[in-house]
Amino acid sequence: MKRYSVFALAREALNHHQGWERAWKSPSPKARYDAIIIGAGGHGLATAYYLGKNHGLRNVAILEKGWLGGGNTGRNTTIIRSNYLQDPSAALYEKARSLYETLSQDLNYNIMFSPRGLLMLAQTHHEVRGYLRTVHANTLQGVATEWIGPERVKELVPIINIDGPRYPILGALYQARGGTARHDAVAWGYARACSDMGMDIIQQCEVTAVRSENGQVTGVETTKGFIGTTKLGIVVAGHSGQVAEMAGFRLPVESLCLQALVSEPIKPCMDVVVMANTVHGYMSQSDKGEMVIGGGTDGFNNYTQRGSFHHIEETLRALIETFPMISRLKMLRQWGGIVDMTGDRSPIISKTPLGNCFINCGWGTGGFKAIPGSGWAMAELMARGEPGPLAAEFSMYRFREGRFIDESVAAGVAH
Amino acid sequence: MLLLECPYCGVKAEETELSPGGEAHLKRFGPGSSDDEFEAYMFARKNPKGVHFERWRHAYGCGKWILAARCTATLEVFGTYVAQSSAPPADIVEKIKAKRPEWKGFS
Numbered sequence: 001m002k003r004y005s006v007f008a009l010a011r012e013a014l015n016h017h018q019g020w021e022r023a024w025k026s027p028s029p030k031a032r033y034d035a036i037i038i039g040a041g042g043h044g045l046a047t048a049y050y051l052g053k054n055h056g057l058r059n060v061a062i063l064e065k066g067w068l069g070g071g072n073t074g075r076n077t078t079i080i081r082s083n084y085l086q087d088p089s090a091a092l093y094e095k096a097r098s099l100y101e102t103l104s105q106d107l108n109y110n111i112m113f114s115p116r117g118l119l120m121l122a123q124t125h126h127e128v129r130g131y132l133r134t135v136h137a138n139t140l141q142g143v144a145t146e147w148i149g150p151e152r153v154k155e156l157v158p159i160i161n162i163d164g165p166r167y168p169i170l171g172a173l174y175q176a177r178g179g180t181a182r183h184d185a186v187a188w189g190y191a192r193a194c195s196d197m198g199m200d201i202i203q204q205c206e207v208t209a210v211r212s213e214n215g216q217v218t219g220v221e222t223t224k225g226f227i228g229t230t231k232l233g234i235v236v237a238g239h240s241g242q243v244a245e246m247a248g249f250r251l252p253v254e255s256l257c258l259q260a261l262v263s264e265p266i267k268p269c270m271d272v273v274v275m276a277n278t279v280h281g282y283m284s285q286s287d288k289g290e291m292v293i294g295g296g297t298d299g300f301n302n303y304t305q306r307g308s309f310h311h312i313e314e315t316l317r318a319l320i321e322t323f324p325m326i327s328r329l330k331m332l333r334q335w336g337g338i339v340d341m342t343g344d345r346s347p348i349i350s351k352t353p354l355g356n357c358f359i360n361c362g363w364g365t366g367g368f369k370a371i372p373g374s375g376w377a378m379a380e381l382m383a384r385g386e387p388g389p390l391a392a393e394f395s396m397y398r399f400r401e402g403r404f405i406d407e408s409v410a411a412g413v414a415h
Numbered sequence: 416m417l418l419l420e421c422p423y424c425g426v427k428a429e430e431t432e433l434s435p436g437g438e439a440h441l442k443r444f445g446p447g448s449s450d451d452e453f454e455a456y457m458f459a460r461k462n463p464k465g466v467h468f469e470r471w472r473h474a475y476g477c478g479k480w481i482l483a484a485r486c487t488a489t490l491e492v493f494g495t496y497v498a499q500s501s502a503p504p505a506d507i508v509e510k511i512k513a514k515r516p517e518w519k520g521f522s
Contacts, residue, residue, distance in 0.1 A: 241462040252458035254437075255487070299435035300417075301487045303464045309416060310431050343458045400454040 001196040003108050023188060024068075024195035029202050032228030033061045035382060036220060037235055038207050038243060040064035042073040042183075043360055043367065044235035045190035045201075046375020047382065049107075052197040054376070055383035060199045061229075063222060065206035069187030072237050075305075075337035076368040077260050077294040079273055079284065081118045081178035083145045085134050086405050088393035089346060090141040095390060096373030100181060103372060109189030111181050112287065116271050118178030119153060121322075123167035123278040131173040145175045156272050159325050166321065167278055180273060180284055186371055210247040216355035217247075232357045233382050238303065238338025240361035249353045251361065252399045253340045258297045258365050259307040261315075261334040263326070265289030270323075279318035283326075291326060293319060297339065297365060307336040339364050344398075346405035349377050349391040358382050359396065417490065422497045424477040436470030439482045440502060440521075464488050466511055466518050468503055471495075484511060 002008060002021055012019055035051060037044045040062045051057045064070075080100055082093035104111050122128045131147060138145040150162045150169045162169040191201055202224065209221040210232065219228035234243045244251045265288050275282035282294040296311035312334060320327045342348060342362035347370070349360050360378040363370060373390065380388035387395065393405060417430040426432075438460050444452040461467070467487045472480050482500060484493040484507050493514070494507040503521050511518055 239464070242464055250455070250459045251462075252454075252460075254460050254462045255464075300469065300485075301438075301462060301467055302490070303488050304490055308430055399458045400450055 001192070004110075023192040024201055026203065027200045029061060029200065029205065029222070029224050029227050032219065033200070034059040034229070035231040035233065036060070036227060036229040037062045037233040038220070039071075039235040039237070040068045040187075040191070040201055040203065041071050041235065041237060042069065042187050042190070042371035043237070043363070043374045043378070044233070045069075045187055045194055046371050047233055047235055047360065047378040048194045048199055048375075049190045049197075050375050050379035051383060052194065052199060054379055057383055058197050058199060060194075061227065062194065062199065062201045063205045063207055063220070063227075064201070064203045067203050068191055068201060069184055072337040072339065072367060073183055073187045073371075075260065075335055076183055077282065077284070077292050078180040078183045078286075078368060079118065079178070079275075079282070079294075080113070080115075080181055080369040081175050081273075082143050082369070083118075083120065083134060083138055083173055083175045083178070084407060085137050086346075086407060087141060088405050089407050090138065090143050092373050092377065092390050092394070093370055094141070094143050094373075095376060096370045097177065099372035099376065101177075103181075103186070103189070107189035107193050109185060109192055111185040111189050113179065113181040114287075115177045115179040116273065117156065118175045118273040119148075119156065119275065120173040121153070121169055121274065121276045121278075122171045122173070123169060123276065125170070127278055128170050131171070134173055143175075144177060145173055148172050148174045157270055157274055159269050159323050160274070161322060161324050164321050178273065180286075183368060186368075190375075207243060207246070210243070210354070210357070212248075212354055212357075217357045230356055231382055233360065233378060234357065235360045235378065237361065237363065237367065238340050240340045240359065244352070244359065247352065247354045247357050251348070251359070251396065252343050253348070253362055254301055255303055255338050255340055256297050256300070257302040257305065257307040257336040258339045259295035259311055259334060259336045261293050261295060261312060262286070262290040262332050263293070263329040264332050266291070266329065269325070274322075276318060276322050279321060281315045281318040281322065283319055283323070290332060291329065297341075303338055305336045305338060339367075341365075344404035345407045347374070347394055348396045349374065349381060349387065349394040350396040351381070351385075351387070352396065356385070417485075417492065419471060419481070419483050419492060419495050421473045421476055421479070422481055422495050423479045424473065426473070426476055428473055428476055432473065432475045434472045434474040436472055436480065439468040439470045440500075466493070466515060468521065470498070486515070
C-alpha cells in the first residue's frame with residue numbers, strides 16, 4: 001500500500017492523479033479463513049483491523065451482503081462522545097473516543113475527527129440533577145466532562161434560544177473532547193488498512209446459513225458458496241436477530257427504524273454538537289455546511305429503513321423552538337437505519353451458545369461513536385475466546401443474570 | 416405511515432393515534448419458572464423480518480389494547496383483532512398464508 005502523504009499528493013499532482021491505487025482489493029473468497037466476520041460496517045471492519053493489528057490474526061475475511069459501510073455506518077449523525085453514566089459503558093466509549101483521537105494517523109487515512117465539543121442540554125430540573133450526577137460519575141471514571149450554566153451555553157452556541165417558553169435552557173453537560181468524524185472515512189480507512197494486512201473484504205456476499213459440528217462453528221454458506229472457518233464474528237447491527245437465528249440462538253434484541261435528516265448547506269453557524277433530550281432533537285453542522293439532525297426511533301419493529309413522518313415533524317418542531325433561526329431552512333435529505341435495541345440499551349459483545357461464534361450487536365441508536373472501542377473489544381474476544389476487561393460486562397447472558405448496564409437515556413432519545 | 420383499524424370502535428386509526436406495545440401473544444412466566452423461561456419471556460423477542468403479531472393501544476381513541484398482524488419487511492398490515500385472543504384468528508392466518516406462502520405459520 002502506498003502511504004498517503006503530502007509528498008504522495010505532490011507526486012500525483014505532477015502525474016495528473018493517474019497513479020492512485022485502489023484503497024482496498026475486491027477478491028473472490030478463499031475456501032477457508034482463520035476467522036470470518038459477517039458485516040463490513042464500521043464495527044466489523046474495526047474488529048478485523050484490531051484482530052490483525054493487536055492479535056496478529058490476518059487470514060481473515062469480512063463478508064458484506066451489500067456494500068462496505070452502506071448500513072448504519074453510512075446512516076448515522078457522526079457524533080462521538082463518551083459521557084455515559086455506568087462504569088462499563090464509560091470505559092468502552094471512552095476507549096473508542098480516545099482511539100478516534102489518533103485514528104487518522106493510525107490508519108494513514110483522514111477520518112476528519114473533529115473534537116469540537118458536545119453539549120447535552122438540561123431543560124428540566126430532573127435533567128439538571130441527572131447530568132450533575134453524570135458529571136460526578138464521569139469525574140470518577142476519568143472522563144473529562146463538566147457542568148456549564150446557561151450563559152456559557154449561549155457563548156458556545158450563539159444561535160440557541162436559552163429562554164424558550166416551554167423548556168428554557170438550565171445548563172448543559174459539556175464534553176469538550178466530544179465531536180464528530182467523517183463516518184464513511186472511518187469505514188474506508190479501516191477497510192484500506194485491513195486489505196493492506198492481507199484480509200479479504202468480500203462485498204455482495206450474503207450469508208445464508210451458519211454451519212456447525214458438535215456445537216462448534218465450521219463455516220458459513222453464502223451467495224458465493226461455502227466458506228470454512230473456526231472463528232465467526234457476527235457484527236450485523238439491525239439484522240443481528242436474523243443471523244443469530246441461522247446460528248441457532250435468539251438475542252434479546254429488537255430491530256427498529258431510527259431516522260436522521262440534513263438541511264441545505266448554510267454558512268458556518270454552530271461549531272459544537274448540541275443534543276436536546278427533553279424536546280428530543282440533536283443537531284450539528286457538517287463541514288459542508290448542512291445541519292445534521294438526529295430524529296426519533298419508531299416504537300414498532302421495522303426492517304424497512306424508512307421511518308414514520310411524524311417523528312421528523314416532532315424533531316424539527318423541537319429544534320425550531322431551540323434554534324429559531326433554522327425555521328426557514330429547507331431539509332435536503334432524510335433517511336432511516338435499522339437499529340438493534342437491547343433491553344437495557346447497552347450493547348452486546350459476547351460469546352454465544354454456539355462454540356467459537358461471537359456476536360457484537362445491540363448498539364441501538366449510538367453505535368458510530370463506539371466503532372474503534374467496539375472493534376478493539378470484539379477482536380480481543382475473538383482472538384482469545386474469552387472477553388477482555390472492556391467486553392466482560394457486555395455479555396448477552398447479563399439479561400438472564402439481571403446484571404443490566406442501564407443506559408436507558410444513553411442515546412439521548414426517548415426510547 | 417401506518418393505518419390500523421381498531422376492532423373495537425371501527426376507526427381507521429393513523430399511527431399518531433396509537434401507541435405501540437411490542438410483540439403479542441407472549442406466554443407469561445413468573446415465580447417458580449426456570450431462568451430460561453423467565454429470560455425468554457422478559458427479553459428474547461422473535462423480532463422477525465416478515466410476519467409479526469403485535470400489540471397496539473388505541474391511545475388517542477377508545478383507549479383499548481388491540482392486536483395487529485403486520486409485515487416488518489414491508490409495513491403491510493394484514494389485519495387487526497381484539498386483544499382477548501390467545502392466537503391470531505383463522506381468517507387473518509389464511510390471509511397471511513395467501514400473501515406470504517413461505518411463512519412458517521404462527522407458533
